[in-house]
Amino acid sequence: MVSTGLTKESPIIIVGAGVFGLSSALHLAKAGYKNITVFDKQPYADNAYSTTDGADAASADFNKVMRMSYGEEIEYQRLAFDGIKTWDAWNKEIQSSRPEDLPRGLKPSDLIWNNCGFLRMSIDGELSPIERATLANLTREGLRQTQFIIGDPEDEKRARSHFRSGEWEKKSDPFGRRRQGKKLVGVFDSTAGFVEASKACTWVMHLCRRSGVRFILSEKEGQVASFIKNKSGKTTGVRTASCTEYQAELVVLAAGGWTPSLFPAVSSLLETTAGSVVYFQLPPKDQAPDLWDKFSPDNFPVFAYGGWSKGHGIGGFPRTEDGIVKIGYRGTKYTNYEDVRDPTTGKTHRISVPKTRYWPQSYDPAITKQAVDAIKEVVKEAMPELTAIGITGCRNCWYIDSLDNGFLVDRVPNDDGMLICSGGSGHGFKFLPILGREVVKIIEDPTAKNTYGKLWQWRTKDASAKNGLEQGETGPRNWKRQIMATKEDWQFRESSKL
Numbered sequence: 001m002v003s004t005g006l007t008k009e010s011p012i013i014i015v016g017a018g019v020f021g022l023s024s025a026l027h028l029a030k031a032g033y034k035n036i037t038v039f040d041k042q043p044y045a046d047n048a049y050s051t052t053d054g055a056d057a058a059s060a061d062f063n064k065v066m067r068m069s070y071g072e073e074i075e076y077q078r079l080a081f082d083g084i085k086t087w088d089a090w091n092k093e094i095q096s097s098r099p100e101d102l103p104r105g106l107k108p109s110d111l112i113w114n115n116c117g118f119l120r121m122s123i124d125g126e127l128s129p130i131e132r133a134t135l136a137n138l139t140r141e142g143l144r145q146t147q148f149i150i151g152d153p154e155d156e157k158r159a160r161s162h163f164r165s166g167e168w169e170k171k172s173d174p175f176g177r178r179r180q181g182k183k184l185v186g187v188f189d190s191t192a193g194f195v196e197a198s199k200a201c202t203w204v205m206h207l208c209r210r211s212g213v214r215f216i217l218s219e220k221e222g223q224v225a226s227f228i229k230n231k232s233g234k235t236t237g238v239r240t241a242s243c244t245e246y247q248a249e250l251v252v253l254a255a256g257g258w259t260p261s262l263f264p265a266v267s268s269l270l271e272t273t274a275g276s277v278v279y280f281q282l283p284p285k286d287q288a289p290d291l292w293d294k295f296s297p298d299n300f301p302v303f304a305y306g307g308w309s310k311g312h313g314i315g316g317f318p319r320t321e322d323g324i325v326k327i328g329y330r331g332t333k334y335t336n337y338e339d340v341r342d343p344t345t346g347k348t349h350r351i352s353v354p355k356t357r358y359w360p361q362s363y364d365p366a367i368t369k370q371a372v373d374a375i376k377e378v379v380k381e382a383m384p385e386l387t388a389i390g391i392t393g394c395r396n397c398w399y400i401d402s403l404d405n406g407f408l409v410d411r412v413p414n415d416d417g418m419l420i421c422s423g424g425s426g427h428g429f430k431f432l433p434i435l436g437r438e439v440v441k442i443i444e445d446p447t448a449k450n451t452y453g454k455l456w457q458w459r460t461k462d463a464s465a466k467n468g469l470e471q472g473e474t475g476p477r478n479w480k481r482q483i484m485a486t487k488e489d490w491q492f493r494e495s496s497k498l
C-alpha cells in the first residue's frame, strides 16, 4: 500500500454535510480516524435537513428513489444492493430506539427506507435497451426473481404469489391503464422504493456524532470561503467565512452543486444543473380519504413514466406522511452560469452555480414552463384526480453532474491534500450507507485503483458529447433562456370544467 502520510490521528476536514460528506465521515470514523470535522454553511442541527425549514441541498428532500436497476452499470447495481442491508438495519435501529435517544426530526415510527417497489413503465410499447440490460445484469447476479415483467405469464404468476392480495394489481398498474384498455408495458422492481432523504441525513449525522465526528454548521463558521495551500500548492486547510483558519492533512471537498464554484479546476469534469420538482398537497385526510389511500406507499409505487431517458424523464413517489405527492422532471437539466471568483486564486470564471430557494437569498422559487407543461401532461393522462388540486409547490433541486454521470472521488492532480468527493449526477442518494466505504479505500490507497477507484477517478473531457457539459453557457439548457412558469400555469384549466 502506498503511504498517504495519514495516521488515524491526522486532522481531516470534510466540506459539505450532504450524502457524500456524511457517508465519508461515517466510514472514516468507522475505519478508526479520530480527528474528523465536517463543515457546512447550513444549520442542519437546527432544521434537521427539512426543506420546509430552510435546508437546501440535493440531499435535503422528502424522498429519493432507491433502486438497484442500473442498465449496463453493474458496479452501481452491486453497490446499491450492498447498501440495502444497511438501510434495513438502520430502519430496525430507529424503530427500536427510545424517542429521547433519537435526534431532532426523527421518531421511532419513521421508516427512512420504504420498500414500496418501483414501476419502470415504458411509454412506447416495448422494453428499452437499458431495461433489457438491467434484467440481464440482475439475472447474472441471481436476482432476476426480484423483477416482474408486466404481462409476462411466468412473472405475472410469480407476482400473484409474491404480493399480498390486490397489491400486485395496484402497484403494477397505479394509473389504471388496463381498466382503460391502454397497453401496459414495464417492469416492477420489488427490491426498490424510496428513502426519506432529510430524515436519513439526520440519522447519519447522529451516527457520525456518536462516532466522534465534529460538525461546524453555520453560515459564518461553517462556511468554507477558501483553501489554505503551502508553497508547493498542497492544500493544508480551510479558511471559513468568519476568517478562522483550520489546518488539515486532508480536505475532502463534498460540496455538491457548489463544488465547481469553490474549486473551479473541477468544472471541466463537473457541472451544476437544476432538476425540476413539483408538489401536490392532498386535502386533509378526513376530506379525501380515498386519495390518501390511493397514494399511500402501501398501494402506490415509486414510478418512472417512460424511464429516465425516454419521454420527459418524469417520475414520482407515493404521498408523504403529510400528504404530499412529489413528481420530478429530468427531461432538461438547466444550467445557471455566473461569474465566480476562485476563492483561492482570485481569478474569475464562468461557472454554473446553484440558485436555491434559500441560497444566496430567500426567494419564491419558480421552475420552467417546459417542466410544468411536461408534468401536467402526465398528470392529466395518468393521475387525473390530482388536476383538481393543481400544483401546490415547486423546487429547483441542484444536481452536480459529471461528464459520464459517474461519481468523482479522487485526489486533485498535483495536490494530495485535497480529495474531491462529488459528482452525484442525480443518483447518489441511495448510496448513503455505503459510498463512504469506497471513499475510505480511495483515500487510503490512492494508486491501487480498485473497481470504484477506477470508475470515479479524475478524468478528462475529450471532444465527444459529454452529458451536456460540452454545451457550456451557450447551450440550450441555460436557465436565463427559459420561460418560467407562473402560479397560473400550476393550475389545470380543464379541471374547472369537471
Ligand SMILES: Cc1cc2nc3c(=O)[nH]c(=O)nc-3n(C[C@H](O)[C@H](O)[C@H](O)COP(=O)(O)OP(=O)(O)OC[C@H]3O[C@@H](n4cnc5c(N)ncnc54)[C@H](O)[C@@H]3O)c2cc1C
Pocket: 015, 016, 017, 018, 019, 020, 021, 039, 040, 041, 042, 056, 057, 058, 059, 060, 063, 064, 065, 066, 222, 223, 224, 225, 254, 255, 256, 257, 258, 262, 275, 276, 277, 328, 397, 398, 399, 400, 421, 422, 423, 424, 425, 426, 427, 428, 429, 430, 431
Ligand atoms: C432533483 C433531484 C433528484 C434526485 N433523485 C435521486 C434519486 O431518486 N435517487 C438517488 O439516489 N439520488 C437522487 N438524486 C441525487 C442525490 O440527491 C445526490 O447525488 C446527493 O444528494 C448529492 O449529495 P452531495 O453531498 O454531493 O451534495 P449536497 O446534498 O448538495 O450537499 C452539499 C453540501 O455542501 C454544503 N456546502 C456548499 N458550499 C459550502 C461551503 N462553502 N462551505 C460549507 N459547506 C458548503 C451545502 O450546504 C450542502 O449541504 C437526486 C438529485 C436531484 C437534484
